[in-house]
Amino acid sequence: MSNVTLTVEGMSCGHCVSAVEKAVSGLGAAAKVDLQAKKVAVEYDESKVSLNAIKEAIEDQGYDVV
Numbered sequence: 001m002s003n004v005t006l007t008v009e010g011m012s013c014g015h016c017v018s019a020v021e022k023a024v025s026g027l028g029a030a031a032k033v034d035l036q037a038k039k040v041a042v043e044y045d046e047s048k049v050s051l052n053a054i055k056e057a058i059e060d061q062g063y064d065v066v
Helices: 014-025 051-060
Strands: 002-009 030-034 039-044
Touching (some): 002 051, 014 039
Antiparallel strands (some): 002 039, 030 039
């Protein structure tokens, strides 16, 4: 398993947290959002999903991975 912490801009509420966590979990990864720090800690299996796919899933929800 790999762990990465992403900085994500545009999150401002509980709905944002749910949208990001749901998008990441839909790929078979786990995400924990720290709304105030604008950070998303992701745990994923590199053999099943790529980091780029995770970033794209978050961006597809309308947020910016920086």
